[in-house]
Amino acid sequence: MSAHTATTNAATDIDASHAKQARKAFLKRIAMTLGPILIALVIAGLLLLAFGINPLTYYSYVIDRGLFSPSGVQQTLTRMAPLLFIAAGLIVAFRAGIWNLGADGQFLLGAVTAAAAAPYLADFLPVWLAVVLAFLLATLIAVAWSLVPALLRAYQGINEIITTLMMTFLGTSFANVMVKLVFLDPSTTVPQTRTLPVTDRLPRLFDTTITSGLVFALVAIIAVHLMMTRTAFGLKLRIVGANPRAAVHSGLGVPLLTVAVFAISAGLCGMGGAIDILGVQGNVRANWNPAYALMVVPMVFLARFNGFASIAFVLLLSVMQIGGESAARRLGVPNVFTLLLVSIVLIVLAIAEYIDHRHNNSVKA
């Protein structure tokens, strides 16, 4: 009897110490993220100072707009929707060892498809059905766009970095051609697609201006995370990513899995484009290319392809983008300092992670 209680006591002790350790690891993780961001802000602040801009004013504008003012934070959360979809698409690909650098092209084609389809379909279908169909069509087109690199990679072994990069250049031009020649709105002089009326766009959350696309995006990225970590399919993809040769020897159909990865990844990026159009923009102007993926790619790397961590990093990116736009406007400088800020944050975070890794290794040894 006493022995029994002793073991349960020991078990709870172990549980408690585990929980303590987990909490400690979690806190350390937070500190390892916030610390470098602070350092990066100081470095960027010194640069601002060199340009004759008061860094405190700049940062207070960024935080004020990006995080604290009601309309600003709503904008920040709205901006997260497309970014999260792209992050989800990249996580699938990167975990499976497929370097899909064509997310921008897939995003843009999804956006143009949605922008072209939604107002057209809304002419003779109920609005909700038109929006849903436009969303699905955008996803399909993005998937189709990734088919060429997917097949070349799966059956010819051609490196997907070149092909997806080229398909992004091609997709950006193609999207422009479609906007300028095919889906042109005849009623405006500006080259752009027909505009989806604000009332027909995705509903907003409660009484805010936050798009409901954010909810879909959060669902998408969490679903992707669970798929990659908790399902047999995800395990197969991770095996392909970790060691393609071992995957072949363990009897996995690597080519088919590769095509599936491309399809899921591109589909999610296309959904991001569709969500941005159907929820926020309403149309696509010629030469519109936000190039979100260029910034999301490193964020996903820093999150170590973890879905939940990616949400945090995307929030950070979104705050920097929205806050930076506002701060630049108010200080009368071009909105390019955001690029510099994102760059410094990226590099400092990468260095911090490296130092942490080295430290852990030396402790183990």
Add this chain to the structure above:
Amino acid sequence: MSDLFTNVFLSALLFGAVTAAVPLLLAGLGEQMSEKSGVLNIGIEGMMLMGAYTGFLGAYLTNSLWFGFLTGAVGGLLVSCIMVILCVRHGLNQIVIGIGLTLGCEGLTALLHHFQFSRTYPRLPAADPTVIPILSDIPVIGPAFFKQHLLVYIAVLLVFVATFIYRRTQLGLNLQAAGDKPAALDVSGVDVFRTRAFAVLATGTLAGLGGAYMANIGAGIFVPFITNGAGFLGIVLAMLARGRPVWVLIGAMVFGICLSLTTALQVAGINIPTDLIQMIPFLAVMAMLIMFGRRSTLPAALGIPYERGAR
């Protein structure tokens, strides 16, 4: 239509093609060396942009194009130093740092431009071409290829220098080994870090020079984001060329012709969206890959940091 393709038009078209191709050629040659040694240098777009800025600044301040090329090359070199320290020496993720450097250079050069030149937009005087006697008298081809700036001939010469290095020298073998099997190179007593560092620094120098050419000769002015993806095109060219410098030259010329065609047709008043023409080279390459797609021969250790003694 027939009067469009006069000798003058063709000559101007080819001249523009060469001007557009030279930065791509320099970037592609540089990227090729990095990739050969196993470093995927995504920061090359940033290195070009920095070279374009520092190159323009140098030329503008001293009124000397050659000093501009020097400062441009140094600008690219400095950015590549960061890449060497972080990615080659310490093995940080090459894609994260590469994109970080590109974003940083985009932001930094645009800001510097805003504070220095955004009110005046100064221009450089047109560069004096180096005319090669006799050859430049050939109709159409002569004025296009043999009345270019001296740097153009040097860039083409570099193609053959690179070929020589890869085929005939110990350095070329070392570079190849650093990309294929760095551990073997290490065992044979050659420093992998130094070999890769050399390749990345050379990439930065060439990319910076390419950027400086773009600003000083191609445009005569520096504007933010002037490279407009040329660095990424350089990556594509280097990968398509499969380690052979001559193919970078051919590829750069094909892309150059298409870029030149977009402006030429606009000047001729033909109303096609430029995007349509810009699609041509990519379509051609994709079609070629689909038809003749063989296994690409990228270095085995491309993108993988070398860690001594790691298994």
